Amino acid sequence: MRRPVVSESGTRRSILLKSIPMGMTIAEKILARTSGESSVVPGQIVDAYPDLVMSHTATWRSVNVMERVGATELYDPDRIAIVLDHIAPAKTEKNAWDQQKSREFARKFGIRKFYDIDAGIAHLVLMEAGHVAPGDLIVGTDSHCTIYGSLGALGTGIGYTEVTSVWLTGKLWMKVPRTVRIELTGAFPKGVFAKDLMLRLIGQLGADGCTYESVEFYGALMAGLSVSERMTITNMAMEMGVKCAFVPPDRMTEDYLEGRLSGREYAGIAADPDAAYSRRIDVDLSSLEPMVACPHEVQNTKPVGEVAGTRLDQVFLGSCANAKYEDLVVAASILEGKKIHPDIRFIITPGSKQIMLEAMKSGVLQTLIESGGTLTNPGCGACAGDGGVMADGEVSLSTANRNFLGRMGSSLAEIYLSSPATLAASALRGVISDPREYL
Amino acid sequence: MIEPVKGRIFKFGDNINSDVIIPGRYLIYIDPEKLAEHAFEVLGDGYPDKLRDFQILVAGRNFGCGSAREQAATALIGLGFKAVVAKSFSRTFYRNAINAGLPIVECADLVDAVSEGDEIHIDLASGEIRAGDRRLTFPRIPDSVLELLEVGGLAEYLKARQLRNTGGGQGG
Numbered sequence: 001m002r003r004p005v006v007s008e009s010g011t012r013r014s015i016l017l018k019s020i021p022m023g024m025t026i027a028e029k030i031l032a033r034t035s036g037e038s039s040v041v042p043g044q045i046v047d048a049y050p051d052l053v054m055s056h057t058a059t060w061r062s063v064n065v066m067e068r069v070g071a072t073e074l075y076d077p078d079r080i081a082i083v084l085d086h087i088a089p090a091k092t093e094k095n096a097w098d099q100q101k102s103r104e105f106a107r108k109f110g111i112r113k114f115y116d117i118d119a120g121i122a123h124l125v126l127m128e129a130g131h132v133a134p135g136d137l138i139v140g141t142d143s144h145c146t147i148y149g150s151l152g153a154l155g156t157g158i159g160y161t162e163v164t165s166v167w168l169t170g171k172l173w174m175k176v177p178r179t180v181r182i183e184l185t186g187a188f189p190k191g192v193f194a195k196d197l198m199l200r201l202i203g204q205l206g207a208d209g210c211t212y213e214s215v216e217f218y219g220a221l222m223a224g225l226s227v228s229e230r231m232t233i234t235n236m237a238m239e240m241g242v243k244c245a246f247v248p249p250d251r252m253t254e255d256y257l258e259g260r261l262s263g264r265e266y267a268g269i270a271a272d273p274d275a276a277y278s279r280r281i282d283v284d285l286s287s288l289e290p291m292v293a294c295p296h297e298v299q300n301t302k303p304v305g306e307v308a309g310t311r312l313d314q315v316f317l318g319s320c321a322n323a324k325y326e327d328l329v330v331a332a333s334i335l336e337g338k339k340i341h342p343d344i345r346f347i348i349t350p351g352s353k354q355i356m357l358e359a360m361k362s363g364v365l366q367t368l369i370e371s372g373g374t375l376t377n378p379g380c381g382a383c384a385g386d387g388g389v390m391a392d393g394e395v396s397l398s399t400a401n402r403n404f405l406g407r408m409g410s411s412l413a414e415i416y417l418s419s420p421a422t423l424a425a426s427a428l429r430g431v432i433s434d435p436r437e438y439l
Numbered sequence: 440m441i442e443p444v445k446g447r448i449f450k451f452g453d454n455i456n457s458d459v460i461i462p463g464r465y466l467i468y469i470d471p472e473k474l475a476e477h478a479f480e481v482l483g484d485g486y487p488d489k490l491r492d493f494q495i496l497v498a499g500r501n502f503g504c505g506s507a508r509e510q511a512a513t514a515l516i517g518l519g520f521k522a523v524v525a526k527s528f529s530r531t532f533y534r535n536a537i538n539a540g541l542p543i544v545e546c547a548d549l550v551d552a553v554s555e556g557d558e559i560h561i562d563l564a565s566g567e568i569r570a571g572d573r574r575l576t577f578p579r580i581p582d583s584v585l586e587l588l589e590v591g592g593l594a595e596y597l598k599a600r601q602l603r604n605t606g607g608g609q610g611g
Contacts, residue, residue, distance in 0.1 A: 045581075061469055061509075069597040070605075086463075094467050143507040143531055159509030159535040161593045168597060173583070207454050208501035212530050241504060243530055297454060384463045404458035404505060406481035 007282045023272025025179035026246045027214035030154040030269070034137045035174075042178040042278070051153075052079055052113075052131060053166045054140030056122045057086035059102040062141070065164040074109055075170030081113035081131055081140075082106055083122035086380045090117075120352025120378035121320045123147045123155075123235070128354050130260035134249040135269040139166060144320050144401065146238045150230035151257065152249035152269050154214075157238075177214040177243045178278035179271075184219030186286035191436035193330070194229040195322055195399070195419035198236035199291035201283065203301030211241035213278065216271060221285065222247060227256040228326040235321045236401055239298040290435055292397075293417035296405040304422055310432040312416075313394040315340075315423050316408075317373070318349030319383040322399035325355045325364075327420040332367040334424035334438045340372035341430030347388045348373045349381035371427070385409055397426050441589050444522040444542055444561040446494025448553055455498055456505035457532060461514040463506070474510050475517030490518050495559060497550050498525040503532020512539040522561055524549050524568070537584055540592030544568070546577045563588070 024032065028040050035046035055062050059082050074080065082102060090096040099117070106114035119125045123144060126132055134152030138145060141160050148155030158172065166172050188197070202209070215237055230247040237245035247253075248270055257266075290304040317323060317331055328350065340346050348368050350356035356378050359365040369375055382388025383400035389409035390396055396408060396415050403415035418426070421435035428438070458481075465477045479486035490496075496515060502525040503511055512535040515523060522542040536543040542563055553559060553570050560569040566579040580588075590596050 058466070058508075064469065065594050065597075068594055070601050071597070092467075098467070141507060143505065145507075157507030157531045159507060159512075159531070159538055161509060161538045162534065165538075165593055165597055168601075207504050208527060208529070211501065211527060241501065241529060297456075299454075402458065402505060404456050406462050407458045411481035411483065 022276055023274035025214060025271045025275040025277065026152065026216055026248065026269055027154055027177055027179055027244055028275070029271075030135055030137050031174060031176050033135070040176045042176050044176045045173055046176065047171045048137060048174045049171045050079065050139045050166060051136040052081055052126075052138045053163055054081045054083065054122055054126060054138060054142070054145065055160065055163050056083050056141055057088065057098070058141040058160045058163070059084070059105065060098040061160040062163040062167065063101050063105045065161050066167065069164065069168070071168050074167050077109050077111050079170070080111050080167060081126055082111055083115040083119055083125050084117045085120065085122045085125070086384050087386045088117035088379050089377070091386065117379070118353055118377075120350070120355065121323075121380055123320045124324065124351040124355070127151060127231070128260070128352060130257070130262055130264070133257065133261055133264065133266035134253060135267055139172065143238050144235050146242055146245045147231050147235040147320060149234035149244055149246040150227055151253055152246060154244045156244050175212070177212055179214040179216060179275070180210055181277040181280045182215055182217050183280060183282050184217065184221060185282065185284050187221050188285055189288060191290055191421055191434070191439045192285070192288045193419040193421060194225070194232040195236065196288055196291040197283070197285065198233055198239070199293050199298070199301045199417065200288060202236065202239045202293070202299050203291070205240050207239065207241060207297060207299045209240040210237070212243050215242050215245040217245070217247050223250060223252065225252070226326060227252060228324040231324060232321055239401060290419060290422050292422065292432060293403055295403055295414040295416065298401070298403060298417065304418070304432065304434045307416070307432050308434055310416065311395060312344060312397050312426060312430060312432065314345040314347065314388065314390060314396040315427045316347045316349070316382045316388055316396060316398040316400065317368070317420060317423055318347065318351070318381050319398070319400035320351060321401040322420050323349055323351035323355070325358050327399065328355070328359050328364050328368065331420040331424040332364045334421060334435065335371035335427065336367050338371055338428055340427040344372070344427050344430050346371070346373040346427050347376060347382055349376045350378045352378050382408055397423055397432060399423050441563045441585050444495065444563065445558065446521055447492065447556055447558050448495045448497045449490055449493035450550060450553070450555045451496065451498040451502070453499035454501045454504055457503050457508050457511035458505055460503065460511040461508065466508055466510055469510065469513065471513045471517030473517070474514035478514040478518055487518060494519060494521045495561070496520050496523045497553060498523070499550055500526045502528050504529040507531040507535070509535045509539060512536040512541050516541055524561070526550055537587055538593035540588055540590070540595070542588055544577050546575055548575055
């Protein structure tokens with residue numbers, strides 16, 4: 001019998017040590033700094049001042065709240081970032097009015113970190129542009145703000161009214177989360193990626209496996225794991241309910257940030273060696289297989305072999321989880337010189353304009369399009385049902401992070417989730433397929 | 440002092456996500472009544488109209504998981520729900536409900552102790568739920584949160600603060 005890939009053990013804080021100052025985890029350090037406390041403990045509620053508050057297509061709603069409140073002054077326009085990524089360009093007149101409202105707000109208040117419909121998905125755009133540094137606290141109108149932990153920043157989602165509140169007051173109350181330590185051992189086998197790891201974890205721990213907790217990922221392979229893969233890890237961590245997730249910053253992070261932060265200084269951040277974790281989860285990567293999330297919950301995961309052969313109508317290479325340059329390269333490496341199955345629609349939505357430009361220059365886009373794909377503008381696209389909508393009874397395989405009922409159109413359609421490699425292999429055969437046969 | 444909430448309950452299971460509560464294509468609306476017209480519609484089966492006779496939504500684990508969309512809370516208000524009680528909530532839904540002025544209570548035992556249509560009574564100030572002969576308790580809601588709920592949510596709270604700051608309100 002094979003040993004389980006994921007095993008759990010509790011390492012609860014000793015009551016005897018309660019009165020002695022203990023080391024802090026990454027989330028504790030960030031919440032202490034941004035609330036002006038010397039130290040914080042899980043469960044404590046602090047008034048934190050975020051370094052950045054992001055709003056995407058929801059911005060007009062926050063502007064509405066500001067008008068309703070009657071406020072005319074912002075706490076700090078330079079802590080505000082706006083990226084119009086969902087339903088962009090505008091599809092209806094209503095969308096156009098909403099976007100107009102967002103643009104006028106940015107202009108009126110001198111929001112310099114404003115990115116219009118050409119830029120791409122907010123999370124990727126903000127990281128590329130150097131607005132995210134290790135140790136930052138970032139809140140935003142999107143649950144996948146957890147992705148900023150790929151660079152050691154605490155990112156977490158809030159609603160649009162709360163965004164207005166942070167615009168006006170500069171702060172919000174936050175509860176200090178407990179921290180879970182996830183230790184990865186071994187390396188990814190061929191054809192297995194960060195997406196497969198996360199689908200496995202979500203499947204095993206469940207959609208509320210880490211609700212309200214911070215998660216830190218460690219392991220020998222991390223030193224060589226690209227920032228792109230780290231983004232997939234911290235993005236997907238949301239699907240087990242986390243408040244925030246971190247890959248501790250290292251040399252790889254520094255290399256990514258070099259030249260992006262335009263001179264902005266940042267102190268490194270790491271958990272203290274004696275930081276207290278609520279539990280530790282060990283994951284053995286060597287026995288991981290490519291994974292697929294089945295309809296209609298992300299936690300409904302299976303090894304690809306168990307669903308291989310499932311007929312597909314559409315595949316979507318997009319989203320903040322897996323439409324980064326590296327993801328497009330992985331798909332192109334499988335599709336190069338080949339044609340996708342004639343019954344399949346293949347939608348390619350690069351995560352950002354920069355990613356799209358890079359893929360144009362390297363020829364990756366040409367490979368993907370020649371294989372039978374159709375290219376859309378960078379942004380959230382079909383992940384949130386904007387374009388690529390599905391009809392009754394249709395089945396889609398997507399590299400996105402959610403497969404909820406009705407998310408991509410009809411509630412009688414089905415969405416499966418996978419890595420870009422599994423997606424590419426499946427596009428070739430028209431049915432869900434194991435990518436290892438092509439690598 | 441915040442008023443107790445009374446009403447008939449409608450029951451949901453575990454992991455009801457915010458895409459199911461209100462699909463992304465309706466996020467162009469912020470009006471509670473407009474959102475309510477499309478709440479839970481992906482479930483078919485008479486939703487959302489069949490929810491309109493109930494005042495308290497009771498659910499299992501992880502209610503409101505997924506997207507951080509605030510309209511998941513406002514859609515419930517539009518349907519006429521006066522409170523939500525679940526075994527557990529996603530953190531974004533929990534915050535959004537409070538900010539929208541929708542009373543939200545974590546109580547692990549309620550969902551299994553009641554049947555659909557039962558009338559229950561929630562005393563938000565003291566942290567007690569009465570369901571028939573049964574009494575269940577939940578951790579007392581902090582005063583700061585009760586204050587938000589009493590004024591009808593974060594926007595109203597900010598409005599009052601703004602009036603104070605500009606001298607237009609009480610104590611000006």
